[in-house]
Amino acid sequence: MIAYLLRRVVFGAATVLGVLLLLFVLFFLVATPDDIARKAVGEKALPEALAQWKVTHGYDKPRVWNPARPTDTMLAEHLRRMLTFDFGRSDADDTPIRERLRTGVGPSLALTVPLFVVGVTLAIAVALLTAFLHDSYLDRSALVLSVVIMSVSILLYIVGGQYVVGKVLRWFPISGFDPSPLVIARFLALPILVGVVAHLGQDVRFYRTLFLEERGRDYVRTAAAKGCSPAQTMRRHVLRNAMIPILTDVVIEIPFLFTGSILLESFFGIPGLGTITVDAINANDFATLRVMVYIGSLFFIVGQIATDIGYTLVDPRVRLE
């Protein structure tokens, strides 16, 4: 088992390197430092101004190969800084990126963690119910409703939610954020509601399929034959064994909790990591964007390794590989 873990970690490290290389290709080779400088300084800037900007922001070195000193290239610099989490300054407004990340993590988590917990719980509950009442009117209407919910763009949920709940019913404020613990729930309630509803359709469908598959298995039939009530079978056998694939799906989502929901944050005015990303897009801030993508992937890879380790603990068949 140690060998398996070691292999996983090495593969994870290789993937991180792959992601960094991809980022380098995208942001230094495809979008050249000249483009970045021009976007920051202005389209009609003088070459001296562009060169000056590039020096202050560290874009002046040779990109891949420096014949004089092979380690003094932008590629080496990029790799070194990302791996040591020395993120430097933003291209747009020169603030240290690490500071912005630190202030942004809190609001992001405050939004995504409740959203995740409520969303998954609700989806599992509905899916379990519809699988239990398979082929009934409830099941079929839930299916149709799932497809309909899935087909509406999340943008419309956001705009609709803001309009109906915020303006017409006036239950919650339309946007904004206040971190004090008494008021925070008011500002988060609407984005959480919108986020849960928007993903409910596809989640219910997915979990329902898993539950139905489990329900069709032989051991469930045996349990029923031995006298387990339908409710007991669902709870003790189907739910427990379907949790393994559900857990995989769920744990994969956990890293994304940190990167924040880009859309929900920017349109409900929550100052988290998602807003930082949107600001970076609007300001053509490639430095911050690089860091956000890197962070996102890092969390995802770590999460995947954690899932695999978790698998070896939960599923004894994996341990014997």
Place this chain on the structure above:
Amino acid sequence: MAPHALSNLAVAIMAAAALALIATARHRPWWRELARDLYRRRPVAVAVVGVYLLIGGLDSVAWVGGTPPQGDLVAQYEPRSVIDRLFPPDFRESSYSAPLAANEFYGGAPLRFPGRHLLGTDLLGRDVLLQTLKGVRVALLIGGASSLIVIPIALLAGMSAGYFGRRIDDVVFFVIATLSSIPALLLLIALVMALGRGTLQVCIALGITSWVGFSRVIRGETLKLRELDYVAAARALGSGHGRILRRHILPNLMHLVVITFVLLFSRLVLSEAVLSWLGIGINGSWGQMIDQARDELARDPVVWWNLGAASLALFGLILSVNLLGDAVRDVLDPRTLRE
């Protein structure tokens, strides 16, 4: 060649290709039964998608000439499509107007075309119905073109990885792992920022972010198909790898291709709507309409027709394609895609 002439040529080629395909497919039971099953299960969805395709096709056929616009000399030489010609040229007001209204929304000044804007006009005075119809073509382009980018790449990568195995499999798997480690929306944003904000670039970005999942499925299927008896027999008879891939493996992957194409379509169109909202989408899409209409619900009195028309059009297309995709998947029934 002028862009509208290229578009006309493309439409002509696609129509000819479609007719040719239908002519050959009529003799293949697989396609015939697929079509018949789809008609039977979801006639409404098929009809709705057909209507969208028709509108998109009509909007792609454009030419110069016809009635001169009122007092505008330059616009006379702009190509106008069949959809454009259903409306008077330069069909604009100066600002908002409600559907079928005779006066402007704010201020009450009389309109240039009173009572003829069936869905009203937007902030810049453009007719909402015309914009919605023109958005059909953009949506079909996004879904179709990006899928056409995704499917060959995924097939190539997946088949090579599954069939040749070992080294090639490792390389492809590494690329897949790298790309899928980056959250999709972030990767999409990074690609569009790096490539630039044009229609082709957005399609390429959408393609690059979407091929990974499909190629994993293809790889799995190819691994299974490789072990089948008739493949071994073909090898024994001396067929080269290329021939085996083309004649034995690829045709057995076609059902996955069809299902993935339909399911991918709606995902891509919705992704583009999100990109438009972030400001990096394609011009003229419904996502852009929704983005521009973002603040309208906050106005007093409420301006609802712009957002409503774009949303309904988007919803109609996506729902029909989703229902069709489910029907296709039920008919072709691969357990591989249900995971």
